[in-house]
Amino acid sequence: MEKMYLKPVEVVDEIIEMAVKKAKNKGINIFLLGALAGMFIGLAYIGYLTATQVLSLHDKGIAKLVGACIFPVGIMLVLFVGGSLFTGNNLVSIAYLDKKIPMSKVLINWVIVWAGNFFGAVLTAFLLSKTEIFHSHELVAATVSLAEHKVELTAVEGIVSGFFCNILVALAVWMTYAGKDLTSKLLACWFPVMLFALAGYQHSVANMFVLFMGKILEPSAYGFGVIFKNLFNVSIGNILSGGIFLPIIYYYIYKINHKH
Numbered sequence: 397m398e399k400m401y402l403k404p405v406e407v408v409d410e411i412i413e414m415a416v417k418k419a420k421n422k423g424i425n426i427f428l429l430g431a432l433a434g435m436f437i438g439l440a441y442i443g444y445l446t447a448t449q450v451l452s453l454h455d456k457g458i459a460k461l462v463g464a465c466i467f468p469v470g471i472m473l474v475l476f477v478g479g480s481l482f483t484g485n486n487l488v489s490i491a492y493l494d495k496k497i498p499m500s501k502v503l504i505n506w507v508i509v510w511a512g513n514f515f516g517a518v519l520t521a522f523l524l525s526k527t528e529i530f531h532s533h534e535l536v537a538a539t540v541s542l543a544e545h546k547v548e549l550t551a552v553e554g555i556v557s558g559f560f561c562n563i564l565v566a567l568a569v570w571m572t573y574a575g576k577d578l579t580s581k582l583l584a585c586w587f588p589v590m591l592f593a594l595a596g597y598q599h600s601v602a603n604m605f606v607l608f609m610g611k612i613l614e615p616s617a618y619g620f621g622v623i624f625k626n627l628f629n630v631s632i633g634n635i636l637s638g639g640i641f642l643p644i645i646y647y648y649i650y651k652i653n654h655k656h
Contacts, residue, residue, distance in 0.1 A: 430509040430624045434517035468589040475569065483600065485509045524609070547626055558634045568592075
C-alpha cells in the first residue's frame with residue numbers, strides 16, 4: 397500500500413528542492429508571484445475583518461476564532477494556484493545550508509518577493525478602497541483600529557511576534573509537502589495559519605495590506621514612517637524564525653545528524 401504522507405526526513409528533501417527552484421526562478425516571475433500573493437492575503441484579510449467587525453464588540457475571543465478560520469484561504473490560494481510569500485520564501489535559506497545555492501541567491505529572492513508582496517498588497521488595498529465594501533462604518537472602524545494597534549507595537553514586540561508568526565506560517569508551508577493529496581495539503585496548511593491568526597502574531601505581508609488600508613481609510617491616523625518601521629521589525633522577526641531558526645534546526649536533525 398502506498399504511503400499517504402512523507403516522513404519528516406523525506407519532507408526536508410522536498411523543501412530543499414522547492415527552495416532551489418524558487419531561488420533559481422526569474423526575477424520577474426518571483427516579483428509577479430509575490431504580487432499575486434500580496435493580493436491573496438489582502439483578500440483574505442478583508443474576509444477576516446468582515447467576520448469580526450461587529451462580533452468583536454461582543455466577544456473578542458470568539459470574533460478572532462471566526463476570523464482565524466477564514467484567513468487561511470489566503471495561504472491556500474498562494475500554495476495551490478501560484479504565489480510566493482516572503483514568509484514562506486524565508487525557507488529558501490535551507491538550500492544554502494545544503495550548498496545548492498549561494499547566499500546571494502537567497503537574499504535576492506527575499507528582496508524581490510518582499511517587493512512583489514508589497515506591490516500586490518498595497519494595490520489591493522487601494523482598489524478595495526474604491527468599492528462598496530467600505531461603505532460599512534463598522535468595517536472602516538475595525539480596519540483602522542487594528543492598523544493603529546499594529547503601528548503602536550515596540551520594536552521588540554514586532555520582532556518577537558513576527559518570529560512566532562513565521563514559526564507557524566513557514567511550518568504550514570513545510571507541512572503541505574508531507575501530504576500527497578489536495579485534502580491533506582489543505583488541512584496541513586489550514587491549522588497552523590488559523591492558529592497564527594487566532595493568536596494575533598505579526599505577518600509582514602498581512603501588515604502591508606492592513607496598514608495601508610488603514611492609512612487610506614483614515615489618512616490622519618498615522619504616518620508612513622511608523623508603517624515602514626512596523627514592516628521592518630516584523631520582517632526581521634519573520635526571517636529569524638522562517639529563514640534561520642527552523643532551517644538550521646531541521647537541516648541539522650535530518651540532514652547532518654540523521655546519518656549517524
